[in-house]
Amino acid sequence: MRWEALFGDLEAQLDATRRADLQAELGERVRAERSSVSVVDRVRAASGARLRVWVAGGLVVEGDAIEVATQWVLLADGVRRVLVPTDALVGMAGLPAIAAPPAGAVERRLSLGHVLRALARDRAAVVVVADGYELGGRLERVGADHVDVTPVGGGAAALRTVPFGALRVVRSG
Structure with missing residues (x-):
């Protein structure tokens, strides 16, 4: 059970990191797009x-x-x-x-x-x-x-x- 809990925890951390990276990338894309608007x-x-x-x-x-x-x-x-x-x-x-x-x-x-x-x-x-x-x-x-x-x-x-x-x-x- 300990191995399964460890892998589950690592997977949750990886998912959280992916979501944070996606949010940061999305914010950067929005700022870049706004900078081109006249x-x-x-x-x-x-x-x-x-x-x-x-x-x-x-x-x-x-x-x-x-x-x-x-x-x-x-x-x-x-x-x-x-x-x-x-x-x-x-x-x-x-x-x-x-x-x-x-x-x-x-x-x-x-x-x-x-x-x-x-x-x-x-x-x-x-x-x-x-x-x-x-x-x-x-x-x-x-x-x-x-x-x-x-x-x-x-x-x-x-x-x-x-x-x-x-x-x-x-x-x-």
């Missing part, structure tokens, strides 16, 4: 959810997440749409703990310039919030890293060029 992946998982977004410069925007790309997030607040460059984000509330799968090739290529060009093409009335000012008008030309905005009632002399890095929010609707 905030954009979490926003994509929040599609349709109400988010509160803090933007550089102290602005707070709320809306339902409706579209997301690597360089921008589009929120809906009723009929109004609010485009926020991801570089302007300083905090978010309302994100789920889960993440959507990585973006596809097309989504990864939808830059901030693409969405601004669509607004310019549609001649949409917008409010551009940049560092230090708000400007209502229309987007005229969109370059690689900047956008030209003609203020409401202004002509070519009133045109402002805003670098993408200074953009905080573009509102339409």
Whole structure:
């Protein structure tokens, strides 16, 4: 009987060690997977959810997440749409703990310039919030890293060029 008890005890110790190793490995895998998740992946998982977004410069925007790309997030607040460059984000509330799968090739290529060009093409009335000012008008030309905005009632002399890095929010609707 003593041999059987000894082997039973050794087997129980081995099982306990295996369980502990498995738990440690599982924890390490979870941490490794979380380290590869981007905030954009979490926003994509929040599609349709109400988010509160803090933007550089102290602005707070709320809306339902409706579209997301690597360089921008589009929120809906009723009929109004609010485009926020991801570089302007300083905090978010309302994100789920889960993440959507990585973006596809097309989504990864939808830059901030693409969405601004669509607004310019549609001649949409917008409010551009940049560092230090708000400007209502229309987007005229969109370059690689900047956008030209003609203020409401202004002509070519009133045109402002805003670098993408200074953009905080573009509102339409």
